[in-house]
Amino acid sequence: ASLEGRPFVYYPLHTEPETALQSLSPEYFYQHSCIAALSRDLPAGVMLAVKETYEAVGRRPTDFYGQLADFKNVVILDSMELGLEVVNRANAVATITGTGGFEAAVMGKPVVTFGCHNQYNFLDHVHVIEDEGELARALRTALADDAVNDTTRRDGARFLAATLASSFDLSGLGHLNVESLEGSAVELSFDALCASVRAGSETHQGGQA
Template sequence: MNRTASILLYVRPWNKTQMQHLACGIFGAGATLHQTSEHASIDKSGLSAALTAIFGKIKPDASFRHLSAPETTDITLRCRLLRSFDPATARRLLLAAEQAISDVLDKARPDAMLSLTIDSYIMDVFATLCAQRGIRFIGIVPSFVKEHFRVTTRGEYVPCRTVSEAEIDKALANLTNQDYRPDFLVQSEHEMRRQMWRLWLRNFPKPLWFALKRMNPSERLNYHYWASQVVAQRYWSPWPQSLDGLSGPALARLQGEGGPPLVYLPLQMSPEATIDYWSHDTRWIAYEEFVLSLIRQYRKTRRFVVKEHPNLLGFRSRGFYKRLAKEPNCVIASPKVASNDLVELCDGVVVCTGSAGFEAALRGKPVYSDSNPYYLPLGALRPLAALQDDLPKAAITPEQQRAMVAFMLGGTLPGRFLNNGRWSVESEEHRVWSARMAQSIRSILDRDHAATADTPFSRMSSQ
């Protein structure tokens, strides 16, 4: 007899209603939803209480039951919270998470799990144990393509659909526009300055604020509170860190001054899942240190044009901008300069996983990355070690551009995912966005179920 879907939802206070609405759209109003969170106030699975109880009882010689040694090493390295602790504390937290999450899965027995893409060790353990049990993990994240999103666990490319020629035409026209900026970027110099002050004002009280919130025994191990406290302490500054740089004619003159070739290095948001979990090259995880080491490695042979991420202006560790400016082969561009202008100016582009790599490749510029970013197939980008070679000047054909866009769009889905906590069920527009996302995710599940008909999930009735 067919049964309705049993779905485990990973939620946080600011997206609980949004995730519930999306789950009902995907799996039907009759689906059984199990809600889990490390936030005690909204956790209905017992996860939050179990984490605290198990952590207090774990013995130093306890062994992992489900996670292998390589998995525990990788999970610890990629989590911004775990890697900030001594190995013994990190191991205890991971042991507690493994046992508590295993218990949640035992009780809920979900057919699928709906979550954000992984950005913490809690979510990483959920995804790992789900994979071991054959439970579909559906992680969602916005895309740099307007009105699109992606389904991914750790940032990997997931082939989703066949893309029409009309959609390729539309995306190509949009992405090759010289003034193109993704929706999530601030769009003007005035907005950048406001964003700088906003980040500083928000971060200023965070170390104390989250330390106080963690005084509540039920929230002592709350990942979001603890990680926010640790990160805020690292980036705390008594005053906003402004950043000036070259723009206009001064920037344009770089090409005619002679000297080593120019390489564009756009800074990414850090710490961020796009680096911690999406990069195969784990050297980038110590982001600021690796950027500086890369610039220093080529002091005599390359000039790096560095531009701050518009959404992160001023939010770096204290002194980072000064250390950059001291490097003789580092040119700091003003944050107000459009990224595509710097792509044109330079002879090559270095990225971890940032979308600037795709925009540069689309314009025929050589792009260097060992991170296997999702937007291009393996082998399409040059390894970082190739920076020591001559930078090629190869043109790109319209056919190659279309192939790139077709591949990238094939890993995205129509729909707008509002990932800033502002989604409201009272908004008709927001409900429409959610319904479009649900339809897109449903299409993937239907396709996969048809290909593997003899699975527990495929035998459930769709509502």
């Protein structure tokens, strides 16, 4: 099935096993079950676009993608397609703990997440699923015509600004080249860690006062 001219929810697959999945969402990390639930509860005419991350190619059971393709409203995307571009086109993003959820959240796009501990879960346009009985309603809300508006865009932009303000530049470090970390970045990381510990200690002491 084609996505051309059709509304769709984007689900970027997580690499497995992965700390960002099993450790950050110990309550729920069953991706096949998650996709099946989304497929079941999506409104008629809305597609679910699933994309594999290139790091996971060849790591899943041979029948995994075939089982997903059996769902009539699921489309498997090219794993080399840029996820951010898919987020831009999607009506909403569904995830457990994936980066795609963060990207949609800062854009002001609706997110349906099965992970209870994401940093962006407090945003009003992020719908946290703690019970699958809540899923159908969350999807309807996320896909409403006014789901993306000035308020969601403003809230997303403010969250991104806060994230950047509490971050620091690691001078070109990439997961494909861990040797690229510069000495100055180590010092910067250490200073940021110390500042964070001090801030946490002051907050804790203030709460006890």
